[in-house]
Amino acid sequence: MTRESGDGRKRSRQADQAVSPNSGSPRKAGGLKEVAARAGTSIPTASRVLNGLGDEYRISRRTQELVRNAAKELSFSPNLLAKSLRLGSTRTIGLVLPDVGNPFFAAIARAVSIEAHARGYSVVLCDSGDDTGREVELLEVIMNRRPDGLVVVPVGQKCSHLQRFESSDTPLVLVDRSFAELRLPSITSDNRQGARDAVDHLIECGHSNVACLRGLAGTTPNELRVQGYREALEAHGIAFDERLVCGDGFGKEAGRRAARALLDSGVRFTAVFALSNLIGIAALELLLEAGRRVPEDVSLLSFDEQPYSSVLAVPMSTVRQDPAEMGRLAVAMVCDRIGKPGAAMPASVVVPTALVTRRSVAVHP
Amino acid sequence: MTRESGDGRKRSRQADQAVSPNSGSPRKAGGLKEVAARAGTSIPTASRVLNGLGDEYRISRRTQELVRNAAKELSFSPNLLAKSLRLGSTRTIGLVLPDVGNPFFAAIARAVSIEAHARGYSVVLCDSGDDTGREVELLEVIMNRRPDGLVVVPVGQKCSHLQRFESSDTPLVLVDRSFAELRLPSITSDNRQGARDAVDHLIECGHSNVACLRGLAGTTPNELRVQGYREALEAHGIAFDERLVCGDGFGKEAGRRAARALLDSGVRFTAVFALSNLIGIAALELLLEAGRRVPEDVSLLSFDEQPYSSVLAVPMSTVRQDPAEMGRLAVAMVCDRIGKPGAAMPASVVVPTALVTRRSVAVHP
DNA sequence: ATGAAAGCGCTAACAC
């Protein structure tokens, strides 16, 4: 079956459009003008009916029928561009992420997308690739499309480009990371407590030399997790040893480098706390390659629960976050603020984490 | 610091806007009108300059300067809605996926997003949640936003809602899955060959009883992988045994059910071929729970290479796909077709897969 | 070298 076999659809289309919309099947989606023409009404009348204002405007049942039928027959497709331009509202939410490929952010993206559509919004997705420069660019591009709201997982330390949103008509909600110097609402995990719980657990299992494999310096999740780590040590009267803290990145490669540095440093440690799923994997991989048994020689506990956490070389104890809930909440918060320019900034939300214990942590003699 | 401490920005804005744009800092982004006013030119002139048509229209250097400065000072933000409406082009690509949470689709989403932005397009993301009904709805909603092109990873068997795109001004490219009855270009993995290679490998390792844990019935990736599986058996003179084929879904839960069914059936098998990453994980989990040693008792090979593949309970042999390349190609293909309504449908592209061998497959005596 | 006018598809204010 070749393309030409399509029974002349293409050829007939032009005629349909220009002269009369009388063809049997709804070939090409029509706009309000075509619908009005076919229904024999004016354009505003058709508009009112199709927006459910028929009764309010006391348009006769008959006319309403006519319009609705015409719309169906022409498979009416409202031009949301025109509507948005007129209404000053696009029913669109901009989403800026460091990397949709990362399962944690992917889960956020999914929740945002689903929740947004449930509320009648579409989502414009931007991947900043963990690059602040790109983030700035993307934010600009996306603002030119006049979204009704923004959900942003910012990257890096720079946040001057977000200042304008402190007093903007476009509500913005930060997710996963936040900035102390910015009065913007955020949805974050309870990173400090999550880390605190994790390291408490390690210490209670008898580990007093706990290494920490960090994520990207300067980001709130990283700093707060490190803080939780330090607090746990302190609470148990263990001195902080900076030689036990390595790494500068949440990715797998950064994780490998960090783990290698730790190993090469020769410092003694019996447990490792990895600050992301990918760092955890990298650590496990490298430890095993180096001939260390987990958890007999060294225990391992990682941030981020994943579908595969239970079936790793050694089933991993993790700190579970709830990215889906975070995405959902972010959209809810943005939507609540849309159309209320003067409203007070909502309070930031901290989503609790949960410790999942498996076999990667051993009780130390 | 409360919200009111913002030095009266909000109050001063109205005045700025109505009277003169003379305030020092560029508080509020301005449109073409404001720029023209500040530059002392007409709106069309400002438009031409800012679209790089200044020289073409022989607008004086001085005026051009004036306009550009005004644009900078007001931090000009072109209203893309108005522009799109006028131009009949939104520079937007619609992306419809079954589940951004799945790392395979997430990788596609990432590639699409990055490639699209590199070409000056924005991406509208829709998550169909593996539900055909939602897919239909989303496609409608998204079309109302008049995207210049569409990238779709369709779900399920139904494809009548995609027929209109065989002869639509909006180019559509299918990714991962395709439909024999549809004349639409697609980008897919070489599923048949990938499966063929995998099962050939298993057989060459001495396995003649190879079970197959299927994905969603009726989808091309699933059917082609099963076909590759059967071809491999046939090529080696092994009879197909349908009791060895279980499952109906690509997710982890479906995978667990399939693996359990296989185990419970009591059929003898020494190797399992899992048709997705999540099925692979589920199978590994269940096999281990059931006390089977992998690969000593049963070998395992799964579709989809992942960052954790090497560090699973037993390092997994996999069939690697290239979702990033698929997403990139899809965008390239869509963009090439934008604005060429009459152009011939491009040929579909099949992206090769690669077999990655690890320890989950044992050479059978 | 630049401006005036029309129009993209829609909705809201105001007629009658």
Place this chain on the structure above:
DNA sequence: GTGTTAGCGCTTTCAT
């Protein structure tokens, strides 16, 4: 009950 008019912010003839 329904139509007319104006305008959202832009680009594009066409005129000067």
